[in-house]
Amino acid sequence: MVVGLLRCPQSGVHCLSSHLYRITSAQNPIYSSVKGLAYRRKPSQSFSTSAKCLSEALERTRNIGIIAHIDAGKTTTTERMLFYSGFTRRIGDVDEGSTVTDFLPAERARGITIQSAAITFHWPPGEVDGGLTAHDQTLPRSAVPHTVNLIDTPGHADFTFEVMRSLRILDGAVCILDGVAGVEAQTEQVWHQASTYQIPRIIYINKLDRDGAAFGRTVREVSSRLNVYPAVCQIPWFENGNESFIGIADAVHLQALRWHAGEDGRTPKMVSLSQLDAQEQPLAQELRRARIALVELLSEYDEFIVEKFFDCNEDHLAVSPADITESLRRCVLEPTCRVVPIFAGASFRNMGVQPLLDAVVNFLPSPPEAPDPEVSIDGVKGGLRGLLSGDLIVQQSEKASAASKGKSSKKQKSGSPLDAKDAMSKLHSCALAFKVVNDAKRGVLVYVRVYSGSLDRNSLLFNTNLHVSERAPRLLKMYANDAVEVDSIPAGHIGVVVGLKHARTGDTLVSYAGNKATPPEPLNTLQLRPIDVPPPVFFTSVEPHSLSEEKRMQDALALLLREDPSLHVTVDEESGQTLLSGMGELHLEIARDRLINDLRAKASMGRIEIGYRETVLGASSTVTKIFDKEIAGRRGKAGCTALVEPFDTEDASHVASEDTILAETNDGNRIIIQAPGLQVDYSSRDGGKTSPFLPPGLDLAGFRTAFQNGALAALARGPNFTFPMHKTQVTLTLDPAEHLFSNETTTSALSAAARQATAAALRDVVSNAGTVMMEPVMNVVISVDEASLGSVVHDISSSRGGHIVSLDEDVPLSATDTSPAPGTARNEDSLSPIDPTRVYAPLDPFETPSVGVEVPMSRAQPRTISAKVPLKEMVGYLKHLRSLTAGRGTFVMSVDRFETMSAQRQKAVLAELRGGF
Numbered sequence: 001m002v003v004g005l006l007r008c009p010q011s012g013v014h015c016l017s018s019h020l021y022r023i024t025s026a027q028n029p030i031y032s033s034v035k036g037l038a039y040r041r042k043p044s045q046s047f048s049t050s051a052k053c054l055s056e057a058l059e060r061t062r063n064i065g066i067i068a069h070i071d072a073g074k075t076t077t078t079e080r081m082l083f084y085s086g087f088t089r090r091i092g093d094v095d096e097g098s099t100v101t102d103f104l105p106a107e108r109a110r111g112i113t114i115q116s117a118a119i120t121f122h123w124p125p126g127e128v129d130g131g132l133t134a135h136d137q138t139l140p141r142s143a144v145p146h147t148v149n150l151i152d153t154p155g156h157a158d159f160t161f162e163v164m165r166s167l168r169i170l171d172g173a174v175c176i177l178d179g180v181a182g183v184e185a186q187t188e189q190v191w192h193q194a195s196t197y198q199i200p201r202i203i204y205i206n207k208l209d210r211d212g213a214a215f216g217r218t219v220r221e222v223s224s225r226l227n228v229y230p231a232v233c234q235i236p237w238f239e240n241g242n243e244s245f246i247g248i249a250d251a252v253h254l255q256a257l258r259w260h261a262g263e264d265g266r267t268p269k270m271v272s273l274s275q276l277d278a279q280e281q282p283l284a285q286e287l288r289r290a291r292i293a294l295v296e297l298l299s300e301y302d303e304f305i306v307e308k309f310f311d312c313n314e315d316h317l318a319v320s321p322a323d324i325t326e327s328l329r330r331c332v333l334e335p336t337c338r339v340v341p342i343f344a345g346a347s348f349r350n351m352g353v354q355p356l357l358d359a360v361v362n363f364l365p366s367p368p369e370a371p372d373p374e375v376s377i378d379g380v381k382g383g384l385r386g387l388l389s390g391d392l393i394v395q396q397s398e399k400a401s402a403a404s405k406g407k408s409s410k411k412q413k414s415g416s417p418l419d420a421k422d423a424m425s426k427l428h429s430c431a432l433a434f435k436v437v438n439d440a441k442r443g444v445l446v447y448v449r450v451y452s453g454s455l456d457r458n459s460l461l462f463n464t465n466l467h468v469s470e471r472a473p474r475l476l477k478m479y480a481n482d483a484v485e486v487d488s489i490p491a492g493h494i495g496v497v498v499g500l501k502h503a504r505t506g507d508t509l510v511s512y513a514g515n516k517a518t519p520p521e522p523l524n525t526l527q528l529r530p531i532d533v534p535p536p537v538f539f540t541s542v543e544p545h546s547l548s549e550e551k552r553m554q555d556a557l558a559l560l561l562r563e564d565p566s567l568h569v570t571v572d573e574e575s576g577q578t579l580l581s582g583m584g585e586l587h588l589e590i591a592r593d594r595l596i597n598d599l600r601a602k603a604s605m606g607r608i609e610i611g612y613r614e615t616v617l618g619a620s621s622t623v624t625k626i627f628d629k630e631i632a633g634r635r636g637k638a639g640c641t642a643l644v645e646p647f648d649t650e651d652a653s654h655v656a657s658e659d660t661i662l663a664e665t666n667d668g669n670r671i672i673i674q675a676p677g678l679q680v681d682y683s684s685r686d687g688g689k690t691s692p693f694l695p696p697g698l699d700l701a702g703f704r705t706a707f708q709n710g711a712l713a714a715l716a717r718g719p720n721f722t723f724p725m726h727k728t729q730v731t732l733t734l735d736p737a738e739h740l741f742s743n744e745t746t747t748s749a750l751s752a753a754a755r756q757a758t759a760a761a762l763r764d765v766v767s768n769a770g771t772v773m774m775e776p777v778m779n780v781v782i783s784v785d786e787a788s789l790g791s792v793v794h795d796i797s798s799s800r801g802g803h804i805v806s807l808d809e810d811v812p813l814s815a816t817d818t819s820p821a822p823g824t825a826r827n828e829d830s831l832s833p834i835d836p837t838r839v840y841a842p843l844d845p846f847e848t849p850s851v852g853v854e855v856p857m858s859r860a861q862p863r864t865i866s867a868k869v870p871l872k873e874m875v876g877y878l879k880h881l882r883s884l885t886a887g888r889g890t891f892v893m894s895v896d897r898f899e900t901m902s903a904q905r906q907k908a909v910l911a912e913l914r915g916g917f
């Protein structure tokens with residue numbers, strides 16, 4: 001069955017019942033914060049154009065993610081969202097392994113989310129109707145069904161890269177906090193990453209049913225640790241003030257919702273403020289305080305609410321919920337992301353999820369309202385909207401002409417802004433492949449977010465990262481592990497392409513007018529939100545059980561790499577061993593599970609070890625190698641000269657000479673390729689830069705890639721310790737007269753010559769200046785309470801050789817911290833810190849008054865330690881930290897850099913690696 005993604009309705013009348021919060025529907029009693037509404041399409045509005053229909057449907061789309069610390073309750077909350085939206089008929093349970101979103105066997109077995117699953121549902125339930133009126137100011141947005149595309153992101157630090165990848169395609173996010181643990185280290189890390197992309201967020205404080213839940217304390221932590229103003233929209237309702245958690249009181253609508261224990265949560269009871277006054281007077285008073293604080297906070301950021309406040313005779317309680325909702329929305333969509341609405345609940349007890357869904361629709365942006373996504377085109381970075389309007393092209397051509405100034409005319413690029421604009425007009429659609437998943441039933445699924453145009457079935461997609469074209473034979477809209485076939489995926493939407501053979505996670509796919517095999521320049525270089533893959537710090541060997549299993553294992557590995565670009569595979573030239581490296585122990589364990597259990601490769605993995613590096617201590621002499629051998633039955637002959645020397649990544653300046661045809665940094669090394677006398681013709685229009693000296697069939701691009709691959713292969717194995725090289729510069733020089741041998745010089749021969757020359761130069765260093773091992777040093781952020789601070793600091797600095805950087809300061813984790821897009825600088829760092837004692841937060845049960853009063857430093861006060869520690873000392877640290885902190889401490893880490901090891905430490909590590917403890 002082929003179903004259009006978006007359908008224009010034939011009839012537009014929809015009625016909602018008169019119950020507050022309850023909208024009757026025969027199949028699904030559902031919720032939305034709508035009071036007695038009936039809405040209908042205005043007769044004057046016609047929907048004859050599908051474009052209008054599409055744009056209205058887009059306004060009613062939310063591409064959101066859930067971000068949080070591990071175990072905060074993302075999956076539990078998502079399952080409730082699916083249930084209340086009518087998508088599932090029973091509530092899945094993480095602890096029983098029956099959830100919809102964690103559908104990989106490894107996820108269900110471990111009870112954690114590993115892969116982001118993208119699922120679509122409607123909130124409130126019903127058809128997303130292109131025929132309804134545009135947003136009616138008197139109604140909340142949640143009065144009308146919206147499409148919610150939800151990306152469930154993983155919470156474990158090993159999957160940080162996965163989180164970042166998901167963040168790039170989100171327009172908004174719900175940050176879930178554990179009401180007992182408060183703001184945890186991982187939350188801070190993901191929060192800052194979301195700030196980098198200026199993603200509007202709302203916060204949901206979960207698990208308020210648990211003993212020790214402290215809503216007020218968590219709100220204050222939000223202000224002090226995330227440096228944002230919490231706009232408390234709901235406060236928890238504890239029976240009789242300090243007993244069990246039974247519901248929430250809503251400061252926007254001045255009412256409360258009460259859920260009954262043991263029910264599925266679909267029919268909470270609404271309690272008005274006057275009823276609260278009679279039943280739970282302290283809660284009613286607190287709700288008034290919350291409302292006053294909310295209006296006060298908004299009035300600092302939004303002039304409109306100040307006007308409304310004066311219109312209401314300065315009565316905070318009289319400002320209408322609709323005005324407060326719109327004001328909150330404006331604040332949430334501000335690029336500074338300074339005001340963040342706070343909601344409360346206990347998803348596991350089925351409390352608080354429907355109002356949270358209303359908040360998703362009411363406060364988070366539709367795709368057109370989301371920040372402009374970053375693109376890069378021919379090396380120039382900017383916003384997608386700028387690119388589509390043509391401004392970026394002008395910048396790009398200015399940059400190109402500035403770069404060519406002073407160079408000889410033969411090196412000037414041919415493209416004019418007009419050519420480039422013409423090329424851009426041919427852009428039909430562009431999409432980001434944000435996730436590749438191998439589905440047992442459907443094959444390889446490529447999840448895409450379409451950014452412009454419409455990705456149509458059967459269109460030819462050019463992959464600007466891999467430079468290959470492939471057709472999109474089938475398109476799907478995914479509902480967790482169920483799918484509906486569609487004909488197209490329009491801009492702003494998320495969908496799946498089935499049948500692509502090459503696309504990997506992170507690749508940009510463009511479709512274009514005309515039937516050429518590749519799009520015109522510079523369209524072929526367009527990349528959406530490129531991100532750097534952090535260096536892998538753990539590795540393991542992978543061996544097939546028999547020779548006949550080798551191919552299957554390699555195919556499975558190739559698929560694993562398409563899914564997850566933070567995994568790397570290298571083959572050790574000498575031992576022939578296949579090495580798989582990744583970001584953490586759990587990362588590799590999961591890769592092993594995927595490889596062996598899901599992809600059914602008959603292979604075994606060795607011990608997981610730390611990925612050390614090797615570096616040169618001085619320069620080599622210049623080494624020339626001529627490769628002359630048969631390769632695959634064909635004679636190959638080529639030569640090359642190599643020089644290796646130390647490379648300072650901090651000082652990566654390089655004066656490109658006329659003869660430099662490549663200067664690129666890979667994994668902390670730099671490869672420079674020079675070819676004096678090659679007389680490259682840069683002016684040929686089709687971009688096929690050629691040289692009269694290159695043998696027939698070889699162009700500059702092929703020669704460059706061959707040399708680069710040769711150097712990379714040699715750098716993968718250090719001459720002394722066999723670890724990959726780091727901070728090493730290789731300069732390869734080709735002399736056409738000496739190193740080219742007519743048609744015997746193939747790309748394979750060039751690559752082999754480059755590899756041999758580089759390896760020989762590295763060996764040359766060993767006998768002269770020498771090489772030394774380097775180890776990964778991590779940025780570690782540890783969250784502990786005041787009582788355990790001393791012992792944890794002592795353990796890190798004396799037993800683990802770590803260096804404490806700061807206490808209670810926000811230190812970004814560099815390797816996972818992306819740099820902000822131009823013009824969208826992350827301003828959070830420059831914002832002044834917020835004093836948590838000035839922030840409104842309701843009292844926690846058993847707490848003494850604290851608003852406006854200095855919070856006393858208690859032994860349970862959360863503290864943050866930032867340190868730099870060698871990775872080796874962090875292996876198995878969580879268990880140790882738990883024992884030091886009575887189970888309460890948590891930490892996150894990311895690679896800071898590779899550091900040269902002392903002779904003594906190197907000796908000890910080598911002895912340990914060789915088994916000689």
Ligand SMILES: Nc1nc2c(ncn2[C@@H]2O[C@H](COP(=O)(O)OP(=O)(O)OP(=O)(O)O)[C@@H](O)[C@H]2O)c(=O)[nH]1
Pocket residue numbers: 068069070071072073074075076077094095111112113114154155156206207208209210345346347348349
């Ligand atoms: N008491 C209580 N427990 C909860 C609540 N929400 C979640 N839990 C429990 O907390 C644990 C973690 O919940 P998950 O939903 O798997 O958390 P997650 O954030 O998805 O975890 P990862 O996928 O591993 O990142 C499970 O045992 C849940 O049953 C809640 O509101 N109250």
